[in-house]
Amino acid sequence: MAIADRVFSGDTLRVGYRFQRHWDNSMAYAFYCCEVGAGLFFVSLLLDNLAGMVLGLLLVSTGKPYFHLTHMGVPMKSWRAMLRPDRSWISRGLLGLMGMVGFGVLALLVMVFGEGNSPTELWGLKLLAGGCALVCATYQGFAMSHSSAIAIWNSAIMPLSSLLYALSSGLALAMLLLPADTAAGLAPILLLLLLGLALVQLMFLHAGWHGGPGARTSIELLLQTFYARWYLGVTVTAGIALPALLTWAAPTSILAQLLSGIGVLAGFFAWRLLIFKIGVYEPIMTMNPFAPGR
């Protein structure tokens, strides 16, 4: 069945597919800020790059909360989101975010001002901040994968893609902040991450196409509608293929690194928006006992 044959009920009272509309663009921007920021912070922490750490912390501590609060119905009660870490990935992520910002700022302070401090303290702080950054980089993928309602999200690929996109966009951004020779040495790692992303995209398309009707519909939306030009043009070509080609062909070129960085960030941005746009609820078709073939 092609996408043109599927029934989308929208706001009508017909049985059909309905688009996910509860999480809007502001949620996508918040997810993006968190994953890019956490990835940049994590990579910069490993490379002792203060500028990257500061920028990563700023993205996570300002961009993400701002966009979440614009989405939230009752922002004044947002603190309540941390109350159920036993069952909700949102609560776990919020605690991870607070840990990343708290330990990250402490690690930064020790790195800048703590000349006399023992390296054990700094390593302890770095370990805690890095662990929390990894939670921030992945928890949104887990939150999405736990939604059985949106079939295309209900997959282990979501947290994996979150992690890989966070690390690759963080590394691409960090390479722009580092001296050229250090950045050139990181090119093989970026290439490896981009190959990983290509593999994840193939897995995503394969799992969706061969998944249930909801997942299949989402993939059809991605490949057969208006969204195809954004997915194939920005996410795949500009976000993965072009940066991989540039990184492989000219690892020492600053211009290539700049274009790669812009491409990876733009590709990830398009992916974050698209994954929200193509989410659909399946029609409640199995309850119609009269329809033929059911």
Place this chain on the structure above:
Amino acid sequence: MARMGMVFDLKTCIGCNACVVACKQENSLPDGVFFTKTLSEEYGVFPLANRVYIPTICNHCDDAPCEKVCPSGATYTRHDGIVMVDDAKCIGCSSCAVACPYDQRTTMDADNFLKGLFGTGEITPFEKEGYARYTPGTVTKCDFCSQRVDANLDPACVVTCPTNARIFGDLDDPHSAPSKMIRERNGRPPMPEKNTRPKVYYVN
């Protein structure tokens, strides 16, 4: 312990939407917000074309995905199995709405309360009284008219249905009307593949 649930008889539902109007009236729902909807689906080709009406409502799942993802503890299950939302705790993050496979949750935007029933911005005294129970920005859904259930009454949609297409009762009681109907007419829950164990069933 009771386990309140509902059965929809698709053979008797005529799609009159009286249940929808009763629900909106009982719960003072603003324009554009529904706790129950009657969907329709056409099938076959002329002269064998037909239409079936499919009432939908929160399924008050035993394994409610909305409750599991709620980060603030606002969604909870009552002792009688009715899944509730405490709007004093709800932060309006919509994660429950994204987790519900039946798309039965609605965010009460502040705009909902400004338009008025007639879209003129004028709020009637009835609306003013009814809207006081909601907190703008929070997420709401059907609660089986819990205020009526507490008073040993059936939900408004059930008492209003002119064809008895909605049957409400305790699913744990083998002698209750819904239990008998599910047993005798092979009742089926909606989308069982989602493993949410709904307390709403459909019979034909």
